[in-house]
Amino acid sequence: xxxxxxxxxxxxxxGLLLSAGVAGAEPAEVPVGFEEEPPPAAPAxxxxxxxxxAQSAWGDVYRVxxxxxxxxxxxxxxxxxxxxxxxxHRMNISRTSVKNGVACSTCHRAVNSEALGIAGGPPGAPxxxxxxxxxxMVFQGHTPASLCAQLKDPARNGGxxxxxxxxxxxxxxxxxxxxxxxxxRTVPPLSHPDFVKAFTTWVDGGGACPGEKRxxxxxxxxxxxxxxx
Numbered sequence: 001x002x003x004x005x006x007x008x009x010x011x012x013x014x015g016l017l018l019s020a021g022v023a024g025a026e027p028a029e030v031p032v033g034f035e036e037e038p039p040p041a042a043p044a045x046x047x048x049x050x051x052x053x054a055q056s057a058w059g060d061v062y063r064v065x066x067x068x069x070x071x072x073x074x075x076x077x078x079x080x081x082x083x084x085x086x087x088x089h090r091m092n093i094s095r096t097s098v099k100n101g102v103a104c105s106t107c108h109r110a111v112n113s114e115a116l117g118i119a120g121g122p123p124g125a126p127x128x129x130x131x132x133x134x135x136x137m138v139f140q141g142h143t144p145a146s147l148c149a150q151l152k153d154p155a156r157n158g159g160x161x162x163x164x165x166x167x168x169x170x171x172x173x174x175x176x177x178x179x180x181x182x183x184x185r186t187v188p189p190l191s192h193p194d195f196v197k198a199f200t201t202w203v204d205g206g207g208a209c210p211g212e213k214r215x216x217x218x219x220x221x222x223x224x225x226x227x228x229x
Contacts, residue, residue: 020038039164045217046206055212057108060198062144062188067188069178073130074139080130084186086140088127095133104128109175112182125177132158148209170196 046054064070072081078095079088098104108128113121131137135158139147150156151165160168170177177193188195207212 004010019136019197029033045215046204046208049216050205051208051214052205052210054202056199057198058144058148058208058210061195061202062147064190064198065139065147066142067178067186069181069185070175071139071189074137075130075176076138076140077132078133081140095130098129104130110182114182120183123177126173128174145210145212148207152207152209152218162207166196166203169199189221 025071060221065074067082068081068086072086075081075086075088077088080093081087093102093104095123105128107122109116109122110126110128111124111125113119113124115124135156137157138150142150154160157165179187181187190198202208205216
């Protein structure tokens with residue numbers, strides 16, 4: 001093949017790869033709702049009653065987070081889960097699919113398919129996606145104590161403090177979708193207002209986890225000795 005023909009062929013191949021999203025893909029953006037935040041402030045001491053209430057409220061929070069509407073987007077691996085049986089996403093969809101140019105929004109629009117006149121189609125909400133690979137926020141397979149410890153750890157939750165977590169679960173549109181999932185999908189065991197109420201109690205009690213011991217507040221500083229005459 002002559003040099004002009006070879007050059008033209010290479011240009012054609014490069015164009016096809018670019019159009020398929022295989023080459024020249026833009027760097028993946030940090031998913032909306034999981035942005036890095038400033039380091040959290042140190043938690044204020046809580047009394048024994050608040051601490052006990054937080055540990056009790058965590059049970060309700062855990063039941064919601066491990067329901068399929070929440071857990072299916074927080075799997076142990078790179079493949080999102082589907083249906084109430086939490087089976088791996090069909091068509092072998094994974095984080096690798098997104099890296100290769102197949103964004104979740106290719107099928108999952110900003111609203112459920114029923115809102116577009118398509119019964120039984122894919123569910124949808126704004127910024128439909130898995131958490132970032134660096135902080136996958138796995139809910140699947142955790143015990144109540146281990147999920148609690150992970151959730152309040154800024155190194156594993158995208159740098160959020162307890163107030164940031166409360167804001168996320170209270171207002172993020174993808175979180176809110178869980179209570180309006182479309183089709184015949186089930187919803188979490190608590191209403192969203194009741195979930196936020198339980199989450200608030202957990203936050204107000206310092207994010208107390210099952211089996212965790214409350215840290216006693218620091219002892220008051222001793223009074224200063226009077227100055228010598």
